[in-house]
Amino acid sequence: MKKEASVILQVSNVSKQFHDGETTTKVLTNVDLNVYKGEQLAIVGSSGSGKSTLLHIMGTLDIPTAGEVLLDGENLYQLNATRQAEIRNQDLGFIYQFHHLLPEFSALENVAMPAFIQGRDKKQTLKEATELLERVGLGHRLQHIPAQLSGGERQRVAIARALINKPKLVLADEPTGNLDANSGDSVYLLIRELAQQLGTAFVVVTHDYKLAEKMDRQLTMKDGVLQSLTGANNPLAAKAESTAMDNS
Numbered sequence: 001m002k003k004e005a006s007v008i009l010q011v012s013n014v015s016k017q018f019h020d021g022e023t024t025t026k027v028l029t030n031v032d033l034n035v036y037k038g039e040q041l042a043i044v045g046s047s048g049s050g051k052s053t054l055l056h057i058m059g060t061l062d063i064p065t066a067g068e069v070l071l072d073g074e075n076l077y078q079l080n081a082t083r084q085a086e087i088r089n090q091d092l093g094f095i096y097q098f099h100h101l102l103p104e105f106s107a108l109e110n111v112a113m114p115a116f117i118q119g120r121d122k123k124q125t126l127k128e129a130t131e132l133l134e135r136v137g138l139g140h141r142l143q144h145i146p147a148q149l150s151g152g153e154r155q156r157v158a159i160a161r162a163l164i165n166k167p168k169l170v171l172a173d174e175p176t177g178n179l180d181a182n183s184g185d186s187v188y189l190l191i192r193e194l195a196q197q198l199g200t201a202f203v204v205v206t207h208d209y210k211l212a213e214k215m216d217r218q219l220t221m222k223d224g225v226l227q228s229l230t231g232a233n234n235p236l237a238a239k240a241e242s243t244a245m246d247n248s
C-alpha cells in the first residue's frame with residue numbers, strides 16, 4: 001500500500017509569526033510534517049523552540065501565518081468555526097501537563113464530558129467511560145473528584161477523556177511534565193498501548209528525550225525548524241518508518 005494512504009495529519013509549509021507593535025517574532029519556519037495513522041510521534045526541542053505553537057496549530061487552537069494543515073484530508077484553516085469546533089470535539093483529543101480536569105466533577109464525569117457535549121447516549125457513554133477508566137487502571141476511582149486523585153491518576157483520567165470520542169489524533173503537550181520519572185514512564189507506556197489498540201495517532205511534545213525514545217518516531221524542533229533525527233542520532237528511525245507502513 002502506498003504510504004500516502006496512511007497519513008492522518010499533513011502539515012505543509014507552515015510558518016508562524018507573532019506581531020507586537022514593531023516587533024515580529026518568527027516562531028515556526030516552513031514546517032512540513034506527516035503524521036501516520038496509529039503512530040506515536042514525539043517532538044523534542046529546547047524551551048521556546050516552537051513545539052507548543054506547532055501543536056496548537058495542529059489542533060486548530062492557533063492560526064498559522066502561512067501554510068496548510070489537513071486532518072484526514074480536511075483543510076483545517078479553510079473551515080468555519082463551527083466545523084473546527086466539531087473536529088476538536090470528535091476527531092482530536094488533547095492532553096496537557098496540568099490536565100485541565102473539571103474540579104467539581106468525578107473522574108467518570110470528566111471522561112464522559114466530551115461525549116455528552118456531542119449529545120451521545122448517556123448510559124452508553126457512562127459504560128464506555130467506565131471501560132476506559134478501567135483500561136487506564138482507575139476502575140476503582142470512578143467517583144473520585146480530581147482533588148482526591150494523585151498527579152499520575154489525574155493524568156490517566158485526562159488520557160481516558162482524550163480517547164472517549166475515539167479521536168483520529170491525540171495531541172499531548174508535556175503530559176508527564178509534572179510527574180515523577182516512574183509515573184511519567186507509565187503514562188508514556190499507556191499512550192503507546194492505547195495507540196496500538198485503538199489505532200489512534202499520538203503527537204507528544206516533550207523536553208525529555210529519554211521518554212520520547214519510547215515513542216515510534218522522534219523529531220526535533222530547533223528555532224522553529226522541524227528536523228528529523230536520522231541515522232546514528234536515531235536508531236529508532238527505521239522502526240518508525242516500518243511501523244507507519246504497518247499501520248497503513
Ligand SMILES: Nc1ncnc2c1ncn2[C@@H]1O[C@H](COP(=O)(O)OP(=O)(O)OP(=O)(O)O)[C@@H](O)[C@H]1O
Pocket residue numbers: 018019020025027045046047048049050051052053054207
Ligand atoms: N502570543 C505570543 N506573542 C509573541 N511571542 C510568542 C507568543 N506565543 C509564543 N511566543 C514565542 O514563541 C516561541 C515559541 O513558543 P512555544 O511555546 O511554542 O515554545 P516551546 O518549544 O513549546 O517551549 P517550552 O518547551 O518552553 O514550552 C517562544 O519564544 C515564545 O516566547
